[in-house]
Amino acid sequence: ENEKEAHPEDDVAGARPRRIGGRIVAEPRPQIERQRVLGDSHPEIANLRSNVAAALVMLGRLDEAEREQQGAVAIYRAAFGDSHPGLPRTIATLGGIYLKAGDRRAVGTLREALAQQQLRTPYDSTAWLSTASLLVRALARDGATAEGERELARLRRFVNSPALDDPAADSAGGMPRAELLRAEAALLHARGQRDAAIARQGRVVRMWRRLFGNESPDVAIGLFELGEWERERGNVASADTLFRQALRLRRS
Numbered sequence: 509e510n511e512k513e514a515h516p517e518d519d520v521a522g523a524r525p526r527r528i529g530g531r532i533v534a535e536p537r538p539q540i541e542r543q544r545v546l547g548d549s550h551p552e553i554a555n556l557r558s559n560v561a562a563a564l565v566m567l568g569r570l571d572e573a574e575r576e577q578q579g580a581v582a583i584y585r586a587a588f589g590d591s592h593p594g595l596p597r598t599i600a601t602l603g604g605i606y607l608k609a610g611d612r613r614a615v616g617t618l619r620e621a622l623a624q625q626q627l628r629t630p631y632d633s634t635a636w637l638s639t640a641s642l643l644v645r646a647l648a649r650d651g652a653t654a655e656g657e658r659e660l661a662r663l664r665r666f667v668n669s670p671a672l673d674d675p676a677a678d679s680a681g682g683m684p685r686a687e688l689l690r691a692e693a694a695l696l697h698a699r700g701q702r703d704a705a706i707a708r709q710g711r712v713v714r715m716w717r718r719l720f721g722n723e724s725p726d727v728a729i730g731l732f733e734l735g736e737w738e739r740e741r742g743n744v745a746s747a748d749t750l751f752r753q754a755l756r757l758r759r760s
Contacts, residue, residue: 550587551592554580554584558576558601561576561601562601571609573605574602574605574606574609578602580598581598600625603621603646604618606646607645614646615647615650618639618642622636622639634683634684637683637687640659640662640691644656644659648698649698651698656695663688667688669684672689672708679718683719689712690709690730693712706734706737706738713731723757728753728754729754731751731753731757735747738750
């Protein structure tokens with residue numbers, strides 16, 4: 509009688525819904541249970557809150573994701589200052605959430621994450637490259653294209669990749685090349701070169717399909733971004749197709 513009815517979107521924090529006697533009920537959520545045992549400020553809770561934030565982003569609940577990720581950053585800093593190895597990535601993830609939400613705090617937050625990463629990892633690290641690509645995209649969104657170009661040039665110096673104008677080189681490229689293409693696409697879009705931006709972003713999606721498989725969340729994100737740009741260009745039918753593909757992947 510005390511079993512709580514579960515709702516699919518209530519299970520973000522890790523509840524495992526199961527069927528009992530014809531009813532769907534929610535088992536205790538791991539995050540809630542761990543918080544009860546460890547306390548709200550335990551470093552392990554920071555990682556859990558960051559995972560919850562990622563799930564909320566996929567659901568489009570960016571305000572809630574922002575609060576969870578801010579909480580994760582605060583826990584790491586309260587426990588370790590700036591010395592915890594997970595802090596730079598956690599800050600970068602918060603910057604990515606700001607970017608998705610159209611929040612101008614994205615640029616400053618991503619610069620902070622890069623500064624933290626440079627103290628810990630070399631420039632060619634995957635984490636640094638991902639954050640630097642996010643920064644270029646945030647600058648492009650804010651209209652700071654000249655600064656974005658400088659950051660993109662900095663990226664190119666540390667990534668050994670053939671010319672981005674050559675699609676044939678994509679077949680042998682990995683994540684570094686995909687991140688470069690995605691950053692360049694954002695700058696092209698910010699400068700009003702929408703056809704070129706869409707072509708670049710399409711290549712990114714094809715690379716992600718090859719690298720991660722057709723069902724990857726990254727592919728869904730790339731398709732959604734392509735759909736937004738196609739809609740801006742007035743290609744409503746193409747945008748609708750891309751949105752439907754992205755939604756199908758998010759639900760799978």
